[in-house]
Amino acid sequence: MRKRQLILLCITVISLHAICLFLVIPKLSGRLTASYNQDLFTDGYDYLAQNLVSGNGYRFYPETAETLMREPGFPLYLAGLRIAFGSSVTVVKLANLLMALATAWMIALYFRRIAPGLRMQESSLLVLAPSMLFLLHPGTILAESRGGVEIPFAMLLMLYCVAVDRAVETNRWREYMLSGFVLGVTVSVRSTPMLFPCALLCYLLLVRRPVISASTLIRNIAVMVGAMFAVLAPWTVRNYSLTGKVVPTASVLGVSAQAGQYINEHLFEGRPFWLLDREASRKRDRIAEQLGFPFEDGQEGYYQTFYKTEDEIKFSTYLLSQVISRYRQSPVLFARCIAQNAVNFWVAGKTWAATAANAAIQLPYLILAAAGAMSGLRTSMSRRVGMVVLLIAYVEAVHLPILAQARYSVPLIPFVSLLAAIGLVAVWARVNESRALATTLLRAEVQGSHPPALTLR
Numbered sequence: 001m002r003k004r005q006l007i008l009l010c011i012t013v014i015s016l017h018a019i020c021l022f023l024v025i026p027k028l029s030g031r032l033t034a035s036y037n038q039d040l041f042t043d044g045y046d047y048l049a050q051n052l053v054s055g056n057g058y059r060f061y062p063e064t065a066e067t068l069m070r071e072p073g074f075p076l077y078l079a080g081l082r083i084a085f086g087s088s089v090t091v092v093k094l095a096n097l098l099m100a101l102a103t104a105w106m107i108a109l110y111f112r113r114i115a116p117g118l119r120m121q122e123s124s125l126l127v128l129a130p131s132m133l134f135l136l137h138p139g140t141i142l143a144e145s146r147g148g149v150e151i152p153f154a155m156l157l158m159l160y161c162v163a164v165d166r167a168v169e170t171n172r173w174r175e176y177m178l179s180g181f182v183l184g185v186t187v188s189v190r191s192t193p194m195l196f197p198c199a200l201l202c203y204l205l206l207v208r209r210p211v212i213s214a215s216t217l218i219r220n221i222a223v224m225v226g227a228m229f230a231v232l233a234p235w236t237v238r239n240y241s242l243t244g245k246v247v248p249t250a251s252v253l254g255v256s257a258q259a260g261q262y263i264n265e266h267l268f269e270g271r272p273f274w275l276l277d278r279e280a281s282r283k284r285d286r287i288a289e290q291l292g293f294p295f296e297d298g299q300e301g302y303y304q305t306f307y308k309t310e311d312e313i314k315f316s317t318y319l320l321s322q323v324i325s326r327y328r329q330s331p332v333l334f335a336r337c338i339a340q341n342a343v344n345f346w347v348a349g350k351t352w353a354a355t356a357a358n359a360a361i362q363l364p365y366l367i368l369a370a371a372g373a374m375s376g377l378r379t380s381m382s383r384r385v386g387m388v389v390l391l392i393a394y395v396e397a398v399h400l401p402i403l404a405q406a407r408y409s410v411p412l413i414p415f416v417s418l419l420a421a422i423g424l425v426a427v428w429a430r431v432n433e434s435r436a437l438a439t440t441l442l443r444a445e446v447q448g449s450h451p452p453a454l455t456l457r
Helices: 003-029 045-053 075-087 089-118 125-136 138-145 150-169 175-190 192-207 214-243 253-265 273-290 309-329 331-347 352-376 380-400 405-447
Strands: 294-298 304-306
Touching: 003 089, 003 125, 003 138, 003 405, 045 075, 045 125, 075 089, 075 150, 075 175, 089 125, 089 138, 089 150, 089 380, 089 405, 125 138, 125 304, 125 405, 138 150, 138 253, 138 352, 150 175, 150 192, 150 380, 150 405, 175 192, 175 214, 175 273, 175 352, 192 214, 192 380, 214 309, 253 273, 253 309, 253 331, 273 294, 273 309, 304 309, 309 331, 352 380, 380 405
Parallel strands: none
Antiparallel strands: 294 304
16 A cells, blocks of 8 residues: 555544544533533543642642542643633543554554564555554544543553663663663552552563573562652652541552442443442442541542541551451452453443443454464564563453453554454455465466465464
């Protein structure tokens, strides 16, 4: 495919993407209830941003205490947008669109590094396949329409993946330091990948040990971790000054674990996901009241916000201890929750209808991604493909014992799209081979000669 045709294709896909984001989604959202409306801020980030802009500090409400319930990166980003452009969700959507395009560009960059191992011509349409799969995924467009953290987190994860690939390729500690700084910023937005360097070290010791010594790999990962904590240091110091405890990012683990345990325990009793989530919140209200912690039941009645920061920490710790105790009493329930979360992570929506729609969208991507992973791991680019597989597996594994739903998998769409594109390349190669073989056999038959001998591979 010629360069002009590729440019035209990019413009067409981006235009369709923007039309869905700014015209189709708002029109559909206007016909839905607030519970399903995508054209709004979510998860209380806008409360934090507004209080920062108003000079009230990092808290959900002016009268409540400073909070540790959310990582600081995204609220600070929203506050900056509000100061510069106002509080309209349209501004956030436009910023999300730009970040999605930046992510698509990094996906293409990473795929070009994989492409030589796939023996694929760079002029082919398939070079753009992963970026197109990412931009056309409904989950990407819906995430952009919300004032949530998914798109910035996806962009930072992709940037981190590119930075790590560069570090591993050069084996220079400075590159590992740079990737650590990127990881620090990523963790300040969402703490999920904080422990990924441990998984990365194990992976590199497995695939790079014949080339690089174990001591060098350990040193490089230590540099990465040190750079990450350097980025997080101001927030960690702030949290320690408030609570006397070392909390590098957020304190929401107990709340998430309690919600996940409650939802999975009652998932097949006939009530939708959103109602079970709300019931879990009402249960937390009763627990907070029993513990004697004064709180505000704000943010659409979901999160409990406290008048003392130490109460927030104690409450989260108590919830986590209760969840662990429940799982110790019933290991079967724990195993069941992990199994259900493995599915919930990719398809669970607020209703059963939404879950079915998610499954219809995700399954083709996941099937192609599985095929792409198996195909890519057999090429000379197996290290890069393996790192993508490792990151996907790690992020999902973090959610399995806690809480999982489809929107948590949205930041992984770039990586699933990469693997799915490799699957498409494998399918395309098989189709071309079949066509070539059919053409050869047809010519041989027409010419009356014997067909070439076939060699089984």
